[in-house]
Amino acid sequence: MTELNTKIDSQDCYVEVNKDDLVVNNDSSKIHCKALEESEKINLNIEILESEIVPRINLKVLRDSYINLNIELTLLKGAKLEILDESEYSKGSEIKINSELKQNSSFELYRLNKFNQSTENTYFHKCELARNCIFKDFNFTNGSKYMTNETIVTLADEHSKYIGSGVVITNSTNCNNTLKINHVAPSAVSDCSFKAVSRGDANVTFNGNILVEDNCSNTVSNQISKGLIMNEEARVDLIPKLEINNDDVVCSHGAASGKPDENVLFYLTSRGISREDAKKIYIQGFLGEFIKKIDNAQMQAKAKQFISQNS
Amino acid sequence: MLEIKKLSISVEENKILDGLDLSVGAGEVHAIMGPNGSGKSTIAHTLAGNSNYNVDSGKALFKDKDLFELDPSQRSLEGLFLAFQYPIELPGVSNASYLKQILNIHRKYQGENPIDAGEFLKILKEKSKRLNISMEMHSRFVNTGFSGGEKKKNEVLQMDLLNPSLIIMDETDSGLDVDALRQTSEAVNKLRSKDRSFIIITHYLRLLEYIEPDHVHIFQEGKIVESGDKRLAHKIDKEGYTT
Numbered sequence: 043m044t045e046l047n048t049k050i051d052s053q054d055c056y057v058e059v060n061k062d063d064l065v066v067n068n069d070s071s072k073i074h075c076k077a078l079e080e081s082e083k084i085n086l087n088i089e090i091l092e093s094e095i096v097p098r099i100n101l102k103v104l105r106d107s108y109i110n111l112n113i114e115l116t117l118l119k120g121a122k123l124e125i126l127d128e129s130e131y132s133k134g135s136e137i138k139i140n141s142e143l144k145q146n147s148s149f150e151l152y153r154l155n156k157f158n159q160s161t162e163n164t165y166f167h168k169c170e171l172a173r174n175c176i177f178k179d180f181n182f183t184n185g186s187k188y189m190t191n192e193t194i195v196t197l198a199d200e201h202s203k204y205i206g207s208g209v210v211i212t213n214s215t216n217c218n219n220t221l222k223i224n225h226v227a228p229s230a231v232s233d234c235s236f237k238a239v240s241r242g243d244a245n246v247t248f249n250g251n252i253l254v255e256d257n258c259s260n261t262v263s264n265q266i267s268k269g270l271i272m273n274e275e276a277r278v279d280l281i282p283k284l285e286i287n288n289d290d291v292v293c294s295h296g297a298a299s300g301k302p303d304e305n306v307l308f309y310l311t312s313r314g315i316s317r318e319d320a321k322k323i324y325i326q327g328f329l330g331e332f333i334k335k336i337d338n339a340q341m342q343a344k345a346k347q348f349i350s351q352n353s
Numbered sequence: 354m355l356e357i358k359k360l361s362i363s364v365e366e367n368k369i370l371d372g373l374d375l376s377v378g379a380g381e382v383h384a385i386m387g388p389n390g391s392g393k394s395t396i397a398h399t400l401a402g403n404s405n406y407n408v409d410s411g412k413a414l415f416k417d418k419d420l421f422e423l424d425p426s427q428r429s430l431e432g433l434f435l436a437f438q439y440p441i442e443l444p445g446v447s448n449a450s451y452l453k454q455i456l457n458i459h460r461k462y463q464g465e466n467p468i469d470a471g472e473f474l475k476i477l478k479e480k481s482k483r484l485n486i487s488m489e490m491h492s493r494f495v496n497t498g499f500s501g502g503e504k505k506k507n508e509v510l511q512m513d514l515l516n517p518s519l520i521i522m523d524e525t526d527s528g529l530d531v532d533a534l535r536q537t538s539e540a541v542n543k544l545r546s547k548d549r550s551f552i553i554i555t556h557y558l559r560l561l562e563y564i565e566p567d568h569v570h571i572f573q574e575g576k577i578v579e580s581g582d583k584r585l586a587h588k589i590d591k592e593g594y595t596t
Contacts, residue, residue: 304404309441312401313455313511314429314462323446323454327494330445 083110090147092120103129113139117147117175124150128344131157131186139167143175145199150178152341154348157186159214164190171230173199179206180336182345184352185215192220197230207235207332209345211325211352213242213276222251229260236267237332238299239325239353240276250282252293259290269299270328272321325353354379354519354550355400360411362392362399362575369395371575373411377519380547384561384586385554387572388594393554394438395575397523401435402428415519430462434517436508438524438554443495448507451495452477456514480513483543485536501528509537513544520544521552526560538563558590 090097103109109131117123121144135157143149149169157163163186171177179193189212195204210217223232238246250265269278280297302324310320329349336342355377362370369392377383387393399406400413402425413420415433423431443451456476457467468476481488484506496504505525512520522541526534541564545551553564561569561583569585570577573594579585 306441306443308401308403308425309437309443311425312403312429312435314426314458314515315455316426317424320426323443323451327443327445330494333445 083112085112085114087114088116090115090117090121090123092118093122096122096124096148096150098124098126101125101127101129103127103131103135106132108133109135109137111135111137113137113141115139115141115149117141117143117149119144120146122148124338124341125152126341126344127151127153127155129155131155131161131163133158134161135163135165137165139169141167141169141177143169143171143177143202145172146174147172148176150338150341151180152338152344153181153183154344155182156184156352157189159185160187162186162188165192166190167193169194170196170198171202171204174201175199176203176205179204180341180345181206181208182211182348183209183217184211184348186212186217187215189215189217190220191218192222194222194224195232196224196226197232199227200229202227203231203233205233205335207335208237208248209329209332209349210236210238210246211329211349212238212240212244212246215242215244215246217244217246218249219247220249220251223253223263223265225252225254225258225261225263228258230258231262232264233262234265235332235335236265236280237329238267238269238278239272239328240269240278241272243273243275245277245279247279248281250280250295250297252282252284252286252295254284254286254288254291254293256287258288261288261291261293263291263293265295267297268328270325271299271301272325322353326350329353354381354416355552356412356414357396358412358414360396360399360413361409362395363407363409364395364405368409369406369575370399373576375570375577377550377552379518379550380545381568382545382551382553382564382566384566384569385552385572386556386569386586386589391572392575393572394523396572397435397438397521397552397554400428400521401425401433429515429517430459432516432518434512434515434520436505436512436520436522436525438527440496440499440504440508442497442499444497446495447491448493448495449477449491452491452511452514455511459515476514480510483513483536484510484540485533486510502530502533505529506533506537509540513540518548519550519552521554523554524556525553526555526557534560535563558586561586 169177221234236248240246248267250267252263254261265282267280269280271278278299280299282295282297284295286293307320311317326349333342333345336345357373357375360370360373385393408421453473486506566583569581571579
């Protein structure tokens, strides 16, 4: 096992997991972290300092073998960070992130991942937000045979905010998604969205858990989940679970799933678009509503491209 | 252009059209009028290929091709265009990218090169101006949040872009104010040519005051019960369908 501890306070940092290397590059220095065995766990400890500019870590997995990556992330007081993971995981993977956001820090995480249709992939992220912190969490995934995505967010102090969107496009997959939001301090906000496109014989599950503890007045918490079922054999199960222990809150949730509207498909085909392409446009439209939630123009363009390529 | 022979249509076992005959020559404008539920929209959607409508018997030849052998997209590519009474909303897809996509699909079918973004924008501006459509509308999602008039204008814009040879307008005048009706009709009149035919479905004379038909047909209970020229539309406007 190899450990890497680094402090990053400038823009354009790269983390690449090569066949046997882990590279962190912040332009001024290049630090290699060798995994001695292909199956070995790679631990990455990152501490982000306060800075004027927003540093970005580009996480790119190039290794053509099982990936077992553990990231311990701390954003110090007032720090900002973007992480972009555009990896295509050709083999199985197990990614764990444990992140802590200190007061007034801001974290944006963009995962745009394509997985092999025959692999098992798990992702687990535990994040705790202190006072006045914001965490924007956007996950777009396609592929995998057995996939588990779990994110647990604790809004631990006042005026902390979580904005999260998950998009799953899948065929031939068992895909379990869990998002737990724990409101343990007053005046915190969570806004969660999940959309799944289930094709082939895919089975997608979303467990959306929101807990608001009794001391959490002025909480605002919204959750919406939608599923698009493209085949007779495909399934989407959306399971919202809200436990609200304080009356002075604004909370909402909505869940809906169904097949594409034949009237829309007819309209598109009546304009010369083939039925197959009409379904792709339908999927892009279904997911396109979520793109608007991304206010970072560059990331919005990447998300659009991901949807277009995987519809 | 279009030959319909003894066409019978049903929806979920209910017979809607019963042995319809209609012949539309190249360059002709046919108006179909009739009370609610007489089968006017049924003929429009059947010709465009809506699978909710079952063809029980009969034929429809479009430019000598059996229309019912073609799927909806093939019918469109062959030159049939249906302007919907209730245009469908498509959230998440911008109107501009949708219009460019359908234009390029038709260009490809015609053996032409796809149009680039700059050239498309130029065409879109010119055609939108004719219909008094703001360019801002094209940055919105297809028909989403559009007013009734904007939706209908967007239908006319599509027919203008795709250059079809047979245009079926299903109550395009409904939901249009006087100015929008005039602008839309002027755009349609500019599309009239000796190679392009129209079937205009309407309840009212006012659209036919702008777009003068060559033939007017009265539909009742799934059949044409009377045909004539524009004077027939005036008669219906004055006397109604029940006399």
